[in-house]
Amino acid sequence: MKDAPFALNKLSPPVRMALGVVGAALIIGLAVVVFGIKPARERIKTLTAEVAQLNAKHVSMKADITGTQKQRTATEVAEATLKDILDEGVIEPLLGSFAMRGKSLMDPLAKETGFTIANVKEERLIPLQVPKPPPQQLYARQLVEFTGYGAYTQIVAFVQAAERAFPLAVVSGLRIEHQMSTPERHKATITFEWPVKGEKRK
Amino acid sequence: MNDASLHLNLLQDDERFGSSPVRARVMIPLLAVLAVVGLGVWWLLLIARVGNATNEKTLLETHCAELKPAHDQVLALRAREKEARAAVSQLGFYRTARIRFGDVLGHLPQHVPASIQFTELRVPPPPLQPPPDPALKVKPLGPTNLTETVSLRIVGRASSGTSSEAIRSLLEALRKPAFTNLVRKAEIPKGAFRQDIARGPAARENILFEISCDCGERRFE
Numbered sequence: 001m002k003d004a005p006f007a008l009n010k011l012s013p014p015v016r017m018a019l020g021v022v023g024a025a026l027i028i029g030l031a032v033v034v035f036g037i038k039p040a041r042e043r044i045k046t047l048t049a050e051v052a053q054l055n056a057k058h059v060s061m062k063a064d065i066t067g068t069q070k071q072r073t074a075t076e077v078a079e080a081t082l083k084d085i086l087d088e089g090v091i092e093p094l095l096g097s098f099a100m101r102g103k104s105l106m107d108p109l110a111k112e113t114g115f116t117i118a119n120v121k122e123e124r125l126i127p128l129q130v131p132k133p134p135p136q137q138l139y140a141r142q143l144v145e146f147t148g149y150g151a152y153t154q155i156v157a158f159v160q161a162a163e164r165a166f167p168l169a170v171v172s173g174l175r176i177e178h179q180m181s182t183p184e185r186h187k188a189t190i191t192f193e194w195p196v197k198g199e200k201r202k
Numbered sequence: 203m204n205d206a207s208l209h210l211n212l213l214q215d216d217e218r219f220g221s222s223p224v225r226a227r228v229m230i231p232l233l234a235v236l237a238v239v240g241l242g243v244w245w246l247l248l249i250a251r252v253g254n255a256t257n258e259k260t261l262l263e264t265h266c267a268e269l270k271p272a273h274d275q276v277l278a279l280r281a282r283e284k285e286a287r288a289a290v291s292q293l294g295f296y297r298t299a300r301i302r303f304g305d306v307l308g309h310l311p312q313h314v315p316a317s318i319q320f321t322e323l324r325v326p327p328p329p330l331q332p333p334p335d336p337a338l339k340v341k342p343l344g345p346t347n348l349t350e351t352v353s354l355r356i357v358g359r360a361s362s363g364t365s366s367e368a369i370r371s372l373l374e375a376l377r378k379p380a381f382t383n384l385v386r387k388a389e390i391p392k393g394a395f396r397q398d399i400a401r402g403p404a405a406r407e408n409i410l411f412e413i414s415c416d417c418g419e420r421r422f423e
Contacts, residue, residue, distance in 0.1 A: 014227055015227050017231075018227040018228070018230060018231045021231035021234060021235065022230055022231050022234045025231070025234030025235050025237065025238045026234065028238050029234075029237055029238045029241050032238065032241045032242060032245055033241060036241075036245040036248075037241065037244060037245050037248060040245060040248035040249060040251075040252055041248060043252050044248060044251050044252055044255060047252065047255035047256060047258075047259055048255060050259055051255055051258050051259050051262060054259060054262035054263060054266060055262060057262075057266055058262055058265055058266055058269070061266060061269045061270075061273045062269065064273055064276045064277075065269060065272045065273055065276060067276070068272070068275065068276050068279070071276055071279045071280055071283070072279055074279075074283050075279045075280070075282050075283040075286070078282075078283045078286035078287050078290065079282065079283075079286045081286070081290050082286040082289050082290050082293075085290060085293045085297070090293070123327075124328075124330075126328060126331060126345070127331070127343070127344040127345055128292055128293075128295060128296055128344055128345075128422065129292070129295050129344050129345055129346075129348060129422040129423065130292060130342075130343040130344035131288055131291040131292050131294075131295065133284065133288055134288060134292075134343055135285050135288035135289040135291075135292055136285055137285070137289060138292070138343060138344065139289065139292050139293055139296070141296065141328075143327065143328075152311065152320075153311075155307075156304065156307040156308050156310075159303060159304045159307060160304035160305070160307075160308060162304075163302055163303075163304045164304075167300075168296065168297070168300070170299075170300050170301055170302075171301070171302075171303045171304075171325065172325075172327055172328050173325055173326065173327030173328070174303065174323065174324065174325035175322065175323070175324045175325075176320075176322065176323040176324075177321070177322050178319070178320065178321040178322065191327050193328075195293055195296045201343065
């Protein structure tokens, strides 16, 4: 090493100093780039993206807030439409019983038309087809079966009165049977269905 | 004259200067130091930019936090609207699938000849829903069938003699505008027009019949 052509001790002190300075500068420069500039640039890149995202969020929030009144009106309109439909005839159970709810609704009509309700039975609950996007509160079709007696005209008057009084009530099953003992009085099994609240989506 | 000259070199190697006015051993370290200073300045500028961006981010976060309650209110209103619209849409399926029997049943007696007596009038209840396909990973929220067929079955008896004409006239009546609202097709199924043999010899004069009416389908969409 001592005899190597570029051995340090063969170089003059100014050259050695120059080399030392250059070497130190290289090391410091490299350290500045690796530990300072590069992380700072990455941080700036991240921050710029975050700021851009926040800016967009801020602009969108401001725009949303500006439209609060419009949104409130739209919500109120939609909820009013829903309320109208619910009021039109989406029924709720009476003390947990749809049969009793159905009976309470139909009894006055039966009295009015002369149809005698002998029995009311809660039948199947059929889920309703689901739109896209689906609501959280799903709705279903509740079948309630009314068995009773009456003349054909009374049975039909009862059905017509129910369809008039409850626009959402639908006759989904019907059986009018001739009775040998009472030719003018038939047995009728009428299944009405109403829309009801079903499952709540999680 | 002897022109021979003697060239004496009294300089040591390291004392020798180049002819260039720029000394490399000075300039290279100088440039290296300047480069380091340049890098340092760049770094400082980057630190300043990081500071500015951080401040800007903090400011925006504060603004967003200030707007959050008002924005949450709008989002809640929007969610309520979405929920109401979806519910209206689902109930709309039900509304469009409504079917009315009252008027048709009301018109029926006018078209029944005196020689005909109904013994049964039946609208079968909705069919049972098929169980969900076990192969499906996600259970559907509701039925996947959009339609449900509705039918009306009229069973009766007619006194013999003009029974076939009476039943034909009833069948024709069911195809009239008073019924076509509901009844799409009315026909006597094969073998449903027959003699009443079950109730003894006296009733053999009577004819039993059955009319099957297709009332279209309820479309839940």
